[in-house]
Amino acid sequence: MRYIIIGAGAVGGAIGGRLAEAGHEVALVARGAHYEALRTHGLRLMTSEGTRTHRLPTVDGPAALGELRPDDVLVLAVKTQDSEAALEAWGPAPVAGGGTAAERLPLVCAQNGVESPRIALRRFRRVYGVCVWLPATLVEPGAVSAAGAPLTGILHLGRHPHGTDETARRIAADLEKAHFEAPVVPDVARWQYAKLLGNLANAIEAVSGVLTSEEGLALFARVRAEGEAVLAAADIAYTGEEEQKKARGNKIRFEPFDGSERGGGSSWQSLDRGTGTIEADYLNGEIVLLGRLHGVPTPLNELLQRLANTFARERRAAGSLPVAELVRLADEAVAFVQEERAPRP
Template sequence: MRYIIIGAGAVGGTVGGRLAQAGRDVVLVARGGHLTALRERGLRLRVPEGELTYRLPAVDGPGPLGELRAEDVLVLAVKTQDTVAALETWADAPVAGGGTAAERLPLVCLQNGVEGGRLALRRFRHVYGVCVWLPSTFVEPGAVSAAGSPLTGILHLGRVPHGTDDTARRIAADLADARFEAPVVPDVARWQYAKLLGNLANALEAVSGPVAGEAAQALYARVRAEGEAVLDAAGIAYASAAEQRAARGDKITLVPLDGAPRGGGSSWQSLARGTGTIEADHLNGEIVLLGRLHGIPTPLNELLQRLANRFARERRAAGSMPVEDLVRLANEAVAAAR
């Protein structure tokens, strides 16, 4: 199996680098300065055992690869807001022996939230979802870091919308050889929705900094309670906190890495890099959507979604709103919703 990592940023680059370390065939897909750096200097993966460099094929799309191989696995690791463009780029790529990527190849959605899998199913026949527990950082063009030890990450894997198969088990076996735990589960969405509840803090962190102090933690608890109420009203199952703790255990310990400080999660990193976009529409926005569909008010998640999008659009500094100001806005939003 050859793994084509579509979006070789923090998560995609880490998975691609670890798979290459395990002897798997890997192609990286990137753009701009990151693509240039990958071609010129290789992928530099900073991990607890040091900096590893992998000279891997790096492309900007399917064209340079010619016909894709029948044993290729497409790994979609772009942010959800970039999913549609990536799917359009790769769906019609020809596969040796006939047919297209959308018709024949497995597509693994290595993304936060649940929307990526739904979007993929509109174009691809064989879609797999992943619940991503992988602390990683885009350090600079050509370099990513992952501080987890002894495991680099835990990646629950299954078909979308549900089920398992031999392809999922083969991918999981390769990931297990690459320092990941990859349980193959028939209900991957249940794990993804549980992770979504945790990811509701991403916008909070992006706007006001680490969710560490009493005020920030109390606000996140309220945001998460909205999310749980919405999922319950929608009849959507999610893994319990106890299940998640049992799954993680002490398998991933973060090790400080020289030259690769971890400033924050994926949304915080989007603001820090000034990308101009953020994934809040598919995290807090997922709760807002379900709330509107099922008649559950979600003023706190609406607020975080709106603020995160504004910060990204206006390229404001990550964590620049004092948490006291955010709490005040949250209280006003809740009062207005009554």
């Protein structure tokens, strides 16, 4: 199988680079300065084993690849806010022997949140979800750092909305040979919703910096509790802490190399690069949506969604809002909702 990595940034670059190292055919899809760097200099993948450069076919869209092959696997690794545009471009791409990518090829959504597989299923017949545990950073155009060890990441995958098949098992086998653990599960959404709860911290980190203070961690606990209440009201199952810990074990440790430091997560990286967009609508915003559908107030997640989008739109510096100020705004948001819901005399 050939893997076409649509969005060869931090996660996509790490997966594509590792698959290439394991001997698999890989093509990268990127845009802007990252595309130019990959085309000119190749993908520099930095891990605890050292830095390697992979000169892989790199394109900015399906037309540059020509007719796709029946054995192609499309790996969607863009941020969720970019999914619709990517799917619109790749869905109609012709496949040798007849038909289109949307009709014939498997699409693997290796992204945060739970929305992209739902978006994809409107266009693609065969959609696979992935719960991504993969510490990776787009260091600069053309360079990706993946500092997890001994495994680069853990990628639970399965059919969306549920089930498994031989294609999932073949993809998992390839990932297992490429420094990943890739359990094939019939209930991948259960893992994705658990990851979603953890990703509710992304917006806190993006606007106020890496969560290290007691104040920040206490705020995240409140934000997560709000998310858990919403999932309970929506009757959505998710894997518990013990099951997640058992799955992770000590398989992924952050091991600095060549002076590398643990950077911020995906939302922090979006602000740091000044992309102008952020994935908060599909993380905190997912909880807000479910809360509105099921009558559960979500003032903390609403606040974080709004702040993250404002920071992205106005290109404010990542981590520039003091945690104490964020906590003050959170308390105000909760108080406002409580006042609105209080019985009137």
